[in-house]
Amino acid sequence: MKTLYLSLAILLAALAPAAQADAQALLPNQNPNYAVSRDKYMGLADSLTRLHGTTQHDTYAAPDWYEQKLQRRDDRREFRQQLRLERARYHRGYSDYYGYQPYRYDGHRHQRYYRPWWLWPF
Amino acid sequence: MRILVLFFLAALTLFSSSCSRRVVRISPDQQVDISGRWNNTDSRLVAEQMTGDILRADWITEHQQTKTVKPVVIVGMVANKSHEHIEAETFVKDVESSFIKSEKVRLVQGGKKREELRAEKADMQTNATSASMKKFGLEQGADYILQGSINSIVDQHKRDRVVYYKVNLELTNIETNEVVWIGEKEIAKKVTN
Numbered sequence: 147m148k149t150l151y152l153s154l155a156i157l158l159a160a161l162a163p164a165a166q167a168d169a170q171a172l173l174p175n176q177n178p179n180y181a182v183s184r185d186k187y188m189g190l191a192d193s194l195t196r197l198h199g200t201t202q203h204d205t206y207a208a209p210d211w212y213e214q215k216l217q218r219r220d221d222r223r224e225f226r227q228q229l230r231l232e233r234a235r236y237h238r239g240y241s242d243y244y245g246y247q248p249y250r251y252d253g254h255r256h257q258r259y260y261r262p263w264w265l266w267p268f
Numbered sequence: 269m270r271i272l273v274l275f276f277l278a279a280l281t282l283f284s285s286s287c288s289r290r291v292v293r294i295s296p297d298q299q300v301d302i303s304g305r306w307n308n309t310d311s312r313l314v315a316e317q318m319t320g321d322i323l324r325a326d327w328i329t330e331h332q333q334t335k336t337v338k339p340v341v342i343v344g345m346v347a348n349k350s351h352e353h354i355e356a357e358t359f360v361k362d363v364e365s366s367f368i369k370s371e372k373v374r375l376v377q378g379g380k381k382r383e384e385l386r387a388e389k390a391d392m393q394t395n396a397t398s399a400s401m402k403k404f405g406l407e408q409g410a411d412y413i414l415q416g417s418i419n420s421i422v423d424q425h426k427r428d429r430v431v432y433y434k435v436n437l438e439l440t441n442i443e444t445n446e447v448v449w450i451g452e453k454e455i456a457k458k459v460t461n
Contacts, residue, residue: 198378199343201356201418208351208422211429212461 304431304459306354314435315362317453322363323370327439327448331411340374341367341439342410350420350433363414363437376410412439412448427461 172178187194294300299309331339343364346356367373377385392401416437423430432454439449 196379196383197345199345199357199360199381200379201346201348201354203348203353205348205353206351208420208431209424211424211427215461 301457304429304457306350306352306433308358310433310455311358313455314453315359318359318363318435318437318451319366321451322437322439322449323366323372325449327412328372330448335411338372338374339412340376340408340410341412341414342376342378342442344378344413344415346416346418346437348418350418351422352420354418356416356418359435360414360416360437374408376408378410410442413442414439429459429461430456431459432456 172180296308297312301307301309328339343360346360348354348356364375367375376382386404389402389404396402414437416435419434419436421432423432433456435453435455437451438447440447
């Protein structure tokens with residue numbers, strides 16, 4: 147029991163100057179709980195300051211008539227290309243959609259190049 | 269034969285002129301609006317407004333009255349919340365440059381550049397001579413942090429489009445969180461397609 151009291155006394159004696167120093171370090175009007183926040187941000191400082199001097203992009207998509215027009219044109223070209231590929235496959239008797247159909251009649255539209263009626267005289 | 273040569277030359281001229289790209293050097297101060305998007309003229313206008321405002325504002329004199337030394341500033345992050353990719357460094361660098369040239373404000377490095385400096389200092393601890401080795405713990409602490417944001421509003425009806433940009437830069441006292449200066453620049457454009 148005597149040794150326990152002695153150990154406690156030594157521990158308190160060791161901690162007392164540190165506590166006193168902390169109390170002395172507190173500036174006028176400084177929050178006494180400042181150490182809670184300090185300890186929290188000491189661990190986060192590196193990751194939070196890494197982006198200093200940079201731009202963080204958090205952009206949104208705004209409508210643009212010209213961009214939409216270009217997009218529609220690209221979509222249309224892509225669709226036509228797919229359609230041409232599909233017709234070429236169909237002409238050979240196979241389609242991803244319909245499978246093997248060699249005898250289906252579609253008014254000559256299955257041909258690789260379908261000549262419109264207004265070009266028939268030329 | 270002569271006709272054939274003439275035809276060949278005409279075809280060559282037409283082909284060479286249609287396939288070549290033409291580049292003309294222009295002054296960075298010249299206003300050239302092509303697409304209506306954010307461009308170098310916008311960046312320059314923001315830089316001119318901000319550098320003028322920040323150096324004329326009262327925060328420098330107020331700081332020197334209380335601390336008797338030049339204020340030290342670090343550049344923080346700029347949030348681009350607009351609809352376009354806008355690199356804030358293009359105008360923030362002009363603000364930094366104005367600090368250095370005016371000799372009224374001191375500037376310290378932050379972010380990745382600061383990490384690079386610390387890494388160089390760490391390298392010196394084992395490779396540099398004792399006389400030239402730079403010590404840790406002697407960095408200049410900043411008094412203020414410069415942060416900012418870029419916002420935009422887009423209004424469009426059919427082929428007409430009005431784009432409004434608002435760029436804000438603000439200077440905050442790091443110790444007290446007090447905002448000592450806010451600079452803003454508004455830019456509006458009407459684009460007809």
